[in-house]
Amino acid sequence: MSADDTLVFVYGTLKRGALNHHVLAGETFVGEARTEPGYRLYHLGEYPGMVAAAADRHGVGGEVWRVSPAALARLDAFEGTGEGLYRRDRVRLLPPFAEDAVETYLYLLPVGERPLIPSGHWPS
Secondary structure, rough: OOOOOOEEEEEOOOOOOOHHHHHHHOOOOEEEEOOOOOOOOEEEEOOOEEEEEEEEEEOOOOEEEEEEHHHHHHHHHOOOHHOOOOEEEEOOEEOOOOOOEEEEEEEEEOOOOOOOOOOOOOOO
16 A cells, blocks of 8 residues: 555445446555444435444445545546535544554535435345
């Protein structure tokens, strides 16, 4: 891993075989992962959104990718960080990634009546 690379946890349409996986083209899959409890996944229509939720006891499943600075900039743009849709933030993962510095995209808009994905896996 280059010193400039970032580990990123993806949980929705960016995962392998999913609709928007092409955004990660050329980057390195590291492994499947699950967050520590404290995060919930909501169905937002065509894609999911993960939010911090202190009451959660299950976490969210996804994948860890090692991405270059150029890919991280693409991901930030894709996730709408400049528009306030998502914020890239550190995420706490279960082993074997518990000691790694991993970032993810947290959904920033109110989830309101959006359906919770109880399994924490997209697609549900």
